[in-house]
Amino acid sequence: xxxxxxxxxxxxxxxxxxxxxxxxxxxxxxxxxxxxxxxxxxxxxxxxxxxxxxxxxxxxxxxxxxxxxxxxxxxxxxxxxxxxxxxxxxxxxxxxxxxxxxxxxxxxxxxxxxxxxxxxxxxxxxxxxxxxxxxxxxxxxxxxxxxxxxxxxxxxxxxxxxxxxxxxxxxxxxxxxxxxxxxxxxxxxxxxxxxxxxxxxxxxxxxxxxxxxxxxxxxxxxxxxxxxxxxxxxxxxxxxxxxxxxxxxxxxxxxxxxxxxxxxxxxxxxxxxxxxxxxxxxxxxxxxxxxxxxxxxxxxxxxxxxxxxxxxxxxxxxxxxxxxxxxxxxxxxxxxxxxxxxxxxxxxxxxxxxxxxxxxxxxxxxxxxxxxxxxxxxxxxxxxxxxxxxxxxxxxxxxxxxxxxxxxxxxxxxxxxxxxxxxxxxxxxxxxxxxxxxxxxxxxxxxxxxxxxxxxxxxxxxxxxxxxxxxxxxxxxxxxxxxxxxxxxxxxxxxxxxxxxxxxxxxxxxxxxxxxxxxxxxxxxxxxxxxxxxxxxxxxxxxxxxxxxxxxxxxxxxxxxxxxxxxxxxxxxxxxxxxxxxxxxxxxxxxxxxxxxxxxxxxxxxxxxxxxxxxxxxxxxxxxxxxxxxxxxxxxxxxxxxxxxxxxxxxxxxxxxxxxxxxxxxxxxxxxxxxxxxxxxx
Numbered sequence: 001x002x003x004x005x006x007x008x009x010x011x012x013x014x015x016x017x018x019x020x021x022x023x024x025x026x027x028x029x030x031x032x033x034x035x036x037x038x039x040x041x042x043x044x045x046x047x048x049x050x051x052x053x054x055x056x057x058x059x060x061x062x063x064x065x066x067x068x069x070x071x072x073x074x075x076x077x078x079x080x081x082x083x084x085x086x087x088x089x090x091x092x093x094x095x096x097x098x099x100x101x102x103x104x105x106x107x108x109x110x111x112x113x114x115x116x117x118x119x120x121x122x123x124x125x126x127x128x129x130x131x132x133x134x135x136x137x138x139x140x141x142x143x144x145x146x147x148x149x150x151x152x153x154x155x156x157x158x159x160x161x162x163x164x165x166x167x168x169x170x171x172x173x174x175x176x177x178x179x180x181x182x183x184x185x186x187x188x189x190x191x192x193x194x195x196x197x198x199x200x201x202x203x204x205x206x207x208x209x210x211x212x213x214x215x216x217x218x219x220x221x222x223x224x225x226x227x228x229x230x231x232x233x234x235x236x237x238x239x240x241x242x243x244x245x246x247x248x249x250x251x252x253x254x255x256x257x258x259x260x261x262x263x264x265x266x267x268x269x270x271x272x273x274x275x276x277x278x279x280x281x282x283x284x285x286x287x288x289x290x291x292x293x294x295x296x297x298x299x300x301x302x303x304x305x306x307x308x309x310x311x312x313x314x315x316x317x318x319x320x321x322x323x324x325x326x327x328x329x330x331x332x333x334x335x336x337x338x339x340x341x342x343x344x345x346x347x348x349x350x351x352x353x354x355x356x357x358x359x360x361x362x363x364x365x366x367x368x369x370x371x372x373x374x375x376x377x378x379x380x381x382x383x384x385x386x387x388x389x390x391x392x393x394x395x396x397x398x399x400x401x402x403x404x405x406x407x408x409x410x411x412x413x414x415x416x417x418x419x420x421x422x423x424x425x426x427x428x429x430x431x432x433x434x435x436x437x438x439x440x441x442x443x444x445x446x447x448x449x450x451x452x453x454x455x456x457x458x459x460x461x462x463x464x465x466x467x468x469x470x471x472x473x474x475x476x477x478x479x480x481x482x483x484x485x486x487x488x489x490x491x492x493x494x495x496x497x498x499x500x501x502x503x504x505x506x507x508x509x510x511x512x513x514x515x516x517x518x519x520x521x522x523x524x525x526x527x528x529x530x531x532x533x534x535x536x537x538x539x540x541x542x543x544x545x546x547x548x549x550x551x552x553x554x555x556x557x558x559x560x561x562x563x564x565x566x567x568x569x570x571x572x573x574x575x576x577x578x579x580x581x582x583x584x585x586x587x588x589x590x591x592x593x594x595x596x597x598x599x600x601x602x603x604x605x606x607x608x609x610x611x612x613x614x615x616x617x618x619x620x621x622x623x624x625x626x627x628x629x630x631x632x633x634x635x636x637x638x639x640x641x642x643x644x645x646x647x648x649x650x651x652x653x654x655x656x657x658x659x660x661x662x663x664x665x666x667x668x669x670x671x672x673x674x675x676x677x678x679x680x681x682x
Contacts, residue, residue, distance in 0.1 A: 625677070
């Protein structure tokens with residue numbers, strides 16, 4: 001393949017080097033990966049063998065500039081593996097993932113290169129570096145050290161083997177989850193079994209079934225969490241149980257289906273072994289060293305300290321739900337497939353609020369434009385302008401220009417909001433191009449969600465949970481868009497796991513800010529603003545069911561920590577039994593409140609980069625709640641507050657220690673009081 005044949009061999013001619021999906025084909029990926037790795041290794045060898053004394057410029061800056069083609073193809077390809085994959089892409093991913101792991105090892109275990117980095121690191125205080133450059137030097141040294149640069153050749157060889165195998169296992173786990181989503185979808189024969197769903201949702205289920213070849217049937221997709229949104233509406237208890245079991249028993253090989261347990265056990269053992277080789281007691285100790293928490297004990301403390309208050313709340317919620325269930329003539333224990341349904345009934349009774357009454361006020365486009373974008377303009381002065389001339393990878397994707405207050409363009413923002421079979425579950429932010437002054441690049445940022453697609457011609461009326469997710473993900477997006485750093489390795493969201501969720505969680509609370517809600521909560525048919533009384537109920541209802549919400553999250557976070565505080569010889573034979581014992585250990589073995597993610601489909605920790613870090617959402621929420629409370633005390637939704645947050649947090653990337661960034665914004669370290677109030681646990 002010649003240089004002109006492959007669009008990844010040169011920077012895209014589109015604005016901001018946005019990928020040109022009119023010319024990108026699947027056949028281009030593998031050659032671009034191969035050439036990208038070859039080219040970067042040549043660049044690395046030139047740096048490592050440079051006869052001149054190491055300088056920051058000829059070593060660290062040179063590393064930062066290396067791998068242009070590889071960076072370009074990776075940013076596109078791995079977005080495709082998550083958002084619109086197929087058999088060919090999965091085949092390429094299976095082939096290239098272990099090669100990329102080996103490629104990384106070839107760089108980070110290069111003795112000559114590490115020696116140059118170490119010389120500079122040892123002299124860092126005498127090099128007259130600015131604070132950002134010094135931070136980059138420290139982070140490069142840390143990367144080499146944590147990769148095993150100080151190990152013996154024998155140990156390095158074993159680390160290479162482990163990394164290669166883990167890469168393959170992670171890819172297999174990801175591919176399995178996509179197939180499991182199809183495998184576990186619930187096919188419904190009789191429309192009567194869907195009683196409780198709105199007519200538009202039933203039509204969407206019928207269309208989804210037809211797309212799979214099921215004529216005159218209905219398909220209920222399984223989303224990523226154990227809890228399923230549809231459970232709040234289905235009147236038929238047997239159907240609720242069927243949906244919940246389809247979700248909860250995923251990845252266990254049930255009825256000859258896909259079994260993820262062997263993958264999980266092997267990954268846990270390999271991570272523990274590698275950590276031990278690197279001098280750590282377990283993987284959690286290794287993974288948390290560069291995080292804000294720093295140790296497993298610190299992460300565990302923030303989780304376990306909440307358990308008593310959370311259980312007290314969830315027990316009260318369970319009692320109210322059981323009473324409501326008994327009033328419906330159902331005796332016996334409250335089951336997990338009952339919780340969401342009766343929680344919605346109790347919510348409706350307690351707050352006189354009905355989800356079907358609320359949804360018409362949350363039409364996706366209006367929420368996005370008059371809610372999310374409105375808030376970003378009020379806080380930061382930025383505006384979004386849709387454009388039609390940028391090629392996209394799927395018809396559902398929309399692209400916007402993002403302009404600063406002075407009219408200059410910050411970058412591009414892509415939105416991919418609807419669920420489909422080729423997309424993994426959940427919601428996330430990613431980038432096609434990261435900001436960097438060194439590389440003269442502006443950001444091209446992507447938000448991906450999994451909102452249920454409406455039937456053809458119907459408006460997308462979304463749940464308030466999806467509203468909150470839109471605000472959350474735009475928080476990640478502006479973290480990438482406002483990045484204003486020199487070096488690509490610390491740009492945007494290149495921060496610790498337990499800090500990266502802070503800017504996004506912070507933005508969630510604007511969704512219930514009265515001024516913001518009044519601007520976007522408009523009935524899609526009548527154009528009437530949501531009534532003040534209903535608006536008050538929506539806001540008040542947000543703290544309802546927080547015992548359940550918090551307990552299912554803490555259970556998953558502790559399950560993650562239990563898997564990753566094992567030594568190699570402690571890995572169990574039975575993943576399900578281990579999960580049950582872990583929950584029992586913390587008194588969270590309540591069948592009605594299962595973990596948000598169970599082991600066999602816990603994508604965050606086995607495939608998504610959050611291994612031993614799922615606690616980070618709560619740690620970040622402490623920061624977010626504290627920051628939001630501080631901003632409310634300082635006049636709330638104002639440009640001055642937004643500019644302060646942008647300057648101190650969003651523009652800085654990973655250019656300083658995360659707590660120092662926070663203190664620069666807040667003036668002090670955060671307390672937990674605002675978190676307890678936010679979750680109604682105080």
